[in-house]
Amino acid sequence: MTPGSPDRYRTLTAPVRVETEVRRSRFACDLRPVSSEAAARGVLDEVRAESRDAGHHCSAWVLGPDASTVRSHDDGEPSGTAGAPMLDVLRGRALIDVVAVVSRWFGGTLLGTGGLIRAYGDAVAAAVDAAALVTMRRRDGLVVDVPAADGARVENALRGRSDTTVDESRWHATGLVLHLAVEPASTGAVEGVVASLTSGLGRVSPGHPQWVATRDPG
Known part of the structure; x- marks a missing residue:
C-alpha cells in the first residue's frame, strides 16, 4: 500500500x-x-x-x-x-x-x-x-429500496455477502429500505443481486461513502 x-x-x-x-x-x-x-x-x-x-x-x-x-x-x-x-x-x-x-x-x-x-x-x-494500527478501507454507500414481498429475501442475501455491510434496515408502508456499505469493486454485483431477487423492481441509489476499520496485520 x-x-x-x-x-x-x-x-x-x-x-x-x-x-x-x-x-x-x-x-x-x-x-x-x-x-x-x-x-x-x-x-x-x-x-x-x-x-x-x-x-x-x-x-x-x-x-x-x-x-x-x-x-x-x-x-x-x-x-x-x-x-x-x-x-x-x-x-x-x-x-x-x-x-x-x-x-x-x-x-x-x-x-x-x-x-x-x-x-x-x-x-x-x-x-x-x-x-496498534488499523487499516481504514473505503466503502461505497448504497441505498436499496425493495417491495415488501421481497424485503426479507433481499436483506438475507445482502447480509450473507462478505463484501457488504447492512448498516440500517427500515420498513415503510410498501417495502424495505436498506443502507449498505459495499466494497467499491462489488457495487455492480450488489445491484445485480437486487435486480434478480426483485425482478427489476428494486431501486438502488448512491449513499454516503464511509471508511471501515480493519485490524492491521502488522
Missing part, C-alpha cells in the same frame, strides 16, 4: 508514548490519531504544557485519506534535522490522520546534524513500532 491510496490507509487505534535516549539526550515521542489540523495543534499544545522542561517540541503530521495535508516543524533545532525526518517516518510507514510530537531533553553532548536526524527519526519509528 502506498500513502494516499484512494481506497485504504493506515492509522492508529490509540495514542502511544515511547522514550528513547541518544548520548544522554532523552527523546519522548507522543504519537496520536487526529482528524484535523486543529486537533494536531491541540496535541502539540498539550505535550508542550505537560513537558515544559523539554528544550524542544518538534512535530509532524499527515492528514486526509489522500495525505493532502502534511506539516513539520523543527522547533529551534537546526533546519531539517527534526520535523523532516519525523515526517519521513510517518509517510514511509503509510500512516495518515496521525500527529507525532517529539520532546527532547538535552543531555550535554552535541549530536550533530546527522545524529539529530537519526535520533528524531528513530524516536518516531520506535513509537510506530509500539502502536
Whole structure:
C-alpha cells in the first residue's frame, strides 16, 4: 500500500508514548490519531504544557485519506534535522490522520546534524513500532429500496455477502429500505443481486461513502 491510496490507509487505534535516549539526550515521542489540523495543534499544545522542561517540541503530521495535508516543524533545532525526518517516518510507514510530537531533553553532548536526524527519526519509528494500527478501507454507500414481498429475501442475501455491510434496515408502508456499505469493486454485483431477487423492481441509489476499520496485520 502506498500513502494516499484512494481506497485504504493506515492509522492508529490509540495514542502511544515511547522514550528513547541518544548520548544522554532523552527523546519522548507522543504519537496520536487526529482528524484535523486543529486537533494536531491541540496535541502539540498539550505535550508542550505537560513537558515544559523539554528544550524542544518538534512535530509532524499527515492528514486526509489522500495525505493532502502534511506539516513539520523543527522547533529551534537546526533546519531539517527534526520535523523532516519525523515526517519521513510517518509517510514511509503509510500512516495518515496521525500527529507525532517529539520532546527532547538535552543531555550535554552535541549530536550533530546527522545524529539529530537519526535520533528524531528513530524516536518516531520506535513509537510506530509500539502502536496498534488499523487499516481504514473505503466503502461505497448504497441505498436499496425493495417491495415488501421481497424485503426479507433481499436483506438475507445482502447480509450473507462478505463484501457488504447492512448498516440500517427500515420498513415503510410498501417495502424495505436498506443502507449498505459495499466494497467499491462489488457495487455492480450488489445491484445485480437486487435486480434478480426483485425482478427489476428494486431501486438502488448512491449513499454516503464511509471508511471501515480493519485490524492491521502488522
